[in-house]
Amino acid sequence: xxxxxxxxxxxxxxxxxxxxxxxxxxxxxxxxxxxxxxxxxxxxxxxxxxxxxxxxxxxxxxxxxxxxxxxxxxxxxxxxxxxxxxxxxxxxxxxxxxxxxxxxxxxxxxxxxxxxxxxxxxxxxxxxxxxxxxxxxxxxxxxxxxxxxxxxxxxxxxxxxxxxxxxxxxxxxxxxxxxxxxxxxxxxxxxxxxxxxxxxxxxxxxxxxxxxxxxxxxxxxxxxxxxxxxxxxxxxxxxxxxxxxxxxxxxxxxxxxxxxxxxxxxxxxxxxxxxxxxxxxxxxxxxxxx
Amino acid sequence: xxxxxxxxxxxxxxxxxxxxxxxxxxxxxxxxxxxxxxxxxxxxxxxxxxxxxxxxxxxxxxxxxxxxxxxxxxxxxxxxxxxxxxxxxxxxxxxxxxxxxxxxxxxxxxxxxxxxxxxxxxxxxxxxxxxxxxxxxxxxxxxxxxxxxxxxxxxxxxxxxxxxxxxxxxxxxxxxxxxxxxxxxxxxxxxxxxxxxxxxxxxxxxxxxxxxxxxxxxxxxxxxxxxxxxxxxxxxxxxxxxxxxxxxxxxxxxxxxxxxxxxxxxxxxxxxxxxxxxxxxxxxxxxxxxxxxxxxxxxxxxxxxxxxxxxxx
Ligand SMILES: [Zn+2]
Numbered sequence: 001x002x003x004x005x006x007x008x009x010x011x012x013x014x015x016x017x018x019x020x021x022x023x024x025x026x027x028x029x030x031x032x033x034x035x036x037x038x039x040x041x042x043x044x045x046x047x048x049x050x051x052x053x054x055x056x057x058x059x060x061x062x063x064x065x066x067x068x069x070x071x072x073x074x075x076x077x078x079x080x081x082x083x084x085x086x087x088x089x090x091x092x093x094x095x096x097x098x099x100x101x102x103x104x105x106x107x108x109x110x111x112x113x114x115x116x117x118x119x120x121x122x123x124x125x126x127x128x129x130x131x132x133x134x135x136x137x138x139x140x141x142x143x144x145x146x147x148x149x150x151x152x153x154x155x156x157x158x159x160x161x162x163x164x165x166x167x168x169x170x171x172x173x174x175x176x177x178x179x180x181x182x183x184x185x186x187x188x189x190x191x192x193x194x195x196x197x198x199x200x201x202x203x204x205x206x207x208x209x210x211x212x213x214x215x216x217x218x219x220x221x222x223x224x225x226x227x228x229x230x231x232x233x234x235x236x237x238x239x240x241x242x243x244x245x246x247x248x249x250x251x252x253x254x255x256x257x258x259x260x261x262x263x264x265x266x267x268x269x270x271x272x273x274x275x276x277x278x279x280x281x282x283x284x285x286x287x288x289x290x
Numbered sequence: 291x292x293x294x295x296x297x298x299x300x301x302x303x304x305x306x307x308x309x310x311x312x313x314x315x316x317x318x319x320x321x322x323x324x325x326x327x328x329x330x331x332x333x334x335x336x337x338x339x340x341x342x343x344x345x346x347x348x349x350x351x352x353x354x355x356x357x358x359x360x361x362x363x364x365x366x367x368x369x370x371x372x373x374x375x376x377x378x379x380x381x382x383x384x385x386x387x388x389x390x391x392x393x394x395x396x397x398x399x400x401x402x403x404x405x406x407x408x409x410x411x412x413x414x415x416x417x418x419x420x421x422x423x424x425x426x427x428x429x430x431x432x433x434x435x436x437x438x439x440x441x442x443x444x445x446x447x448x449x450x451x452x453x454x455x456x457x458x459x460x461x462x463x464x465x466x467x468x469x470x471x472x473x474x475x476x477x478x479x480x481x482x483x484x485x486x487x488x489x490x491x492x493x494x495x496x497x498x499x500x501x502x503x504x505x506x507x508x509x510x511x512x513x514x515x516x517x518x519x520x521x522x523x524x525x526x527x528x529x530x531x532x533x534x535x536x537x538x539x540x541x542x543x544x545x546x547x548x549x550x551x552x553x554x555x556x557x558x559x560x561x562x563x564x565x566x567x568x569x570x571x572x573x574x575x576x577x578x579x580x581x582x583x584x585x586x587x588x589x590x591x592x593x594x595x596x597x598x599x600x601x602x603x
Binding site: 086087089090091092139140141143144147169170171172173174175176177178179180181182183185186188189190193208209211212213214215216217229230231232233236237240241243245249250258259260 | 452453454455456458459460461462463464465467468469471472473474475476491492495496499511512513514518519522523524529532533536537538539544547549595596599600602603
């Protein structure tokens with residue numbers, strides 16, 4: 001604890017700075033990377049990127065959408081969908097209890113928020129994972145919401161942008177969760193057949209089942225600076241191969257170097273980059289959406 | 291190979307040992323022969339009893355039984371004239387996935403499956419059936435070949451998962467699996483998936499999307515290995531048995547939640563006690579289902595394949 005967190009207990013409790021978190025406007029916050037003291041309204045203006053070191057702070061799904069989509073244009077899909085406990089899964093706590101806690105702490109019904117909105121006046125479909133909701137893990141409802149967003153994009157002839165951040169599959173739904181990888185990948189295949197572009201924006205962190213399905217399947221794969229993306233987690237790999245991994249392992253820069261992504265884009269440049277790419281991709285199309 | 295017995299199979303092995311001993315003794319004393327017959331029938335009943343009420347954790351152990359038949363065994367027993375095809379044409383040939391063309395009754399099939407290997411040296415060569423990206427990319431190449439020549443695909447699932455290593459990450463393990471999922475969802479040929487041993491995670495699914503999902507009676511399939519689930523959820527590797535129960539990994543549970551379409555019965559005592567009988571059961575499922583799916587128009591089949599995925603979750 002530094003002097004400031006001792007003084008103001010609400011500071012430094014969590015990396016989370018999204019709208020639904022408990023931090024009221026006007027308080028101070030500190031950068032998880034360089035520990036610089038940051039003034040919340042300034043941070044908000046900077047899209048939660050540390051002005052001192054460029055660290056991209058974690059933000060919630062709704063905040064993510066609100067900084068990406070034109071003001072007041074977002075219309076949500078399937079917000080009423082809730083998750084049951086299909087396997088009656090129970091470990092130390094029951095899955096129902098874990099869902100209830102996640103709903104209470106995040107204000108979301110599931111780990112994916114989907115909808116449509118405008119990007120520089122162009123209609124687009126967006127999806128954003130909520131990492132605070134059980135690590136952004138993908139269960140049946142997450143898969144279903146994603147597929148419905150894809151279907152809407154196909155029906156209305158719109159580009160799709162997904163901001164992924166997820167620990168992967170949701171253990172509590174076992175095979176139902178695993179099959180969402182196939183379900184979401186199959187839906188994206190249909191989007192591609194309709195010649196609509198899919199932008200996968202990789203947000204720190206993405207692993208397992210989400211990495212090995214919808215997150216890797218972008219026509220254009222974009223990562224935020226510093227994002228960690230991989231199939232297996234660092235600890236699992238270290239336990240398996242018994243080697244200490246380099247610091248940059250699975251980071252955005254590593255992904256770029258190994259050909260997994262098209263580019264690394266700073267959070268404040270995402271709007272401009274994606275809207276430019278959409279217009280480039282569509283320019284010569286008969287059914288141009290731009 | 292000498293029979294290997296798991297702890298709970300031990301009572302069976304005790305009787306088997308007695309039978310063997312009596313057989314030798316009976317060469318001098320024919321009066322012992324009826325006793326042998328009695329023991330044989332006792333052994334059979336005991337096997338039936340033990341295998342009719344396996345716990346889920348025991349099923350996990352059976353699915354991983356060192357003598358359980360592997361993809362290579364099924365290829366030998368089900369198909370004739372198998373020609374193995376190697377390599378992803380980009381980086382390497384991954385022996386953790388075996389692929390090639392084989393025949394049944396003069397019809398050709400593309401066969402793709404995980405192969406764990408049998409003896410130590412082969413296990414190492416095959417990386418214990420845990421593929422690298424090049425394994426999935428070899429599978430992808432063979433799937434596309436199958437599509438061009440209208441060969442139905444028979445996929446055998448038996449892996450603890452894709453290999454979690456440094457090189458796999460560098461070469462795009464996630465992308466390799468993801469792009470196979472996308473491809474299999476629209477591949478214009480019939481795909482039958484057989485879960486024969488342990489099915490674990492995206493590493494299993496990466497060659498496992500199709501028109502029909504069959505699982506052997508004592509095989510298992512889950513989002514992660516019970517050990518991995520245990521360490522993620524319980525924060526210890528000690529709770530693997532509880533994790534297996536909670537994830538409902540058994541064939542009997544999976545059919546209830548609509549993940550698989552069919553359970554293929556195993557011989558008394560498990561697939562490892564009778565390879566050819568197990569292979570015959572798989573072969574008849576192949577023949578029956580290929581006939582069924584070949585009669586369906588391809589566009590309709592692809593729509594059915596997609597709808598099958600949509601109804602999960
Ligand atoms: Zn900073």
